[in-house]
Amino acid sequence: MSHAAPTDREDTTGPPPARPAPEQAEWDDWRWHMRKRVNTVEKAREWINLTEGEERAIAGVAGRYRWSITPYYASLMDPDDPLCPVRQQAVPAADELLEFPGAEVDPVGDTLYRRTNRVVHKYPDRVILLVTEACPVYCRHCTRKFHTTDLQGSYFRDDEGGAYDEDLRYISEHPEIRDVLLTGGDPLSYQDGRLEEIVAGLRAIPSVEIIRIGSRFPVLLPQRITEELCTMLSRYHPVWLNTHFNHPKEITPESAAAVDRLLRHGIPVGNQTVLLRGINDDVATMRRLMTELLRIRVRPYYLYHCDNVTGVAHFMTSVEKGWEIMEGLQGHITGFGVPQYVLTTKIGKIPVSRPSFTETPDGGLLLRNFRGQELHVDATTHPITETDAR
Structure with a gap:
């Protein structure tokens, strides 16, 4: 599918925004960032010089798609460039409201395989557990955009705050399930105590061997990866964490420190990059991203072809572009730095790298x-x- 490249090149050059200057203790506190999230035009202007197009898009998505940006992630945005790769992932764009051929709210089939309020059982030996709709930043390219950011939509049958009894019972009654992935939304949006209740409930099931957490907090708000969180998770090993670094600009001293804390507590970190038009769809950017991930000891895991999701399809590239990037990685960086290129479908994740x-x-x-x-x-x-x- 061919889409036009982003064209929002309005001149926003002007006085630099008077960015907030919190005390260091506040900046280091993930709860402060969650309280101070950017979710209005006025707050956004404290960090970036908004274009008229961005302001129209923010007004246009109101009542349909949520948006919020942590101060930490906002600090990575170029204040004057609307094509900044961080800014494009976080600030609403007018293209989110366009209709694209074949776009669906659930192209990967989560709802088809839902067995309880939270359990999605697509593969024989593993399930996902939808923990929450909440995220620190509502990524504009989210596969679950309907579930996490459509104000009228949810994959939950019942309220997300309800008991987990039915979900845990389903997993315990299916001993073939050996691997459970906590996802959402972002599970780390919960406080440590609430999260531990869920993890402990899973660890009490003898057939569950591996607990995984899918979280973008190491990228969007690395301050959340506290010593206390890592110590708590380490009580329930084996625990793994998969995250989404999509551009080298997201790899910072803070994110590297968050990864280091996880690793020092025995929690391996894998990365699932999404191939995004105008953000990382060139060989040089992707090669740099993968090598930088290896430098901070994050294992590249998947390169996801961007799903044709309603409100997201403008980020899609061609599969041929994915092949070009994969061929630009293979042989040019160490083998375990090359992710598996996959297309996620209703019948599962399908490897689509061109054979050699x-x-x-x-x-x-x-x-x-x-x-x-x-x-x-x-x-x-x-x-x-x-x-x-x-």
């Missing part, structure tokens, strides 16, 4: 490396079928 080989008429393989060099190997060297194997 073709079968030849003689039953062999024609191999192609990252430089484009080719090598033919015959069936006696590398048998394709098991009957031919030594």
